[in-house]
Amino acid sequence: TYVGNGATQADLEVNLPAHVAHQTREAVRAGGSAEGGGRLAITTFDTAYKEIISLVTNDTLPRFLKSDAFAALRERFGAPPSPDGFQTVAELEQAMQVAKEHAAMASGQTR
Structure with missing residues (x-):
């Protein structure tokens, strides 16, 4: 999973667990479909957001510091x-x- 529009560089990669990345991708696909009314739910990225905050707080930031x-x-x-x-x-x-x-x-x- 990458942060940024069309990002493919390793330094932009966010190492989300596979199930979180899959859940987020599926929510985006469903929200963008006719059945989803063309709108994403306000909670679409909540799980990914929480995971990223946890990764930064518990792993990335301490290593950087x-x-x-x-x-x-x-x-x-x-x-x-x-x-x-x-x-x-x-x-x-x-x-x-x-x-x-x-x-x-x-x-x-x-x-």
């Missing part, structure tokens, strides 16, 4: 080093806000 690429970004934008990385999304958001404020002060911008 421990990566060399993220460490380089933290160093570049003035976020203090952390030996364990961030443990929660809230900690990441707080550090990002601090980094934005430092960057704004460094460039002479004020609120």
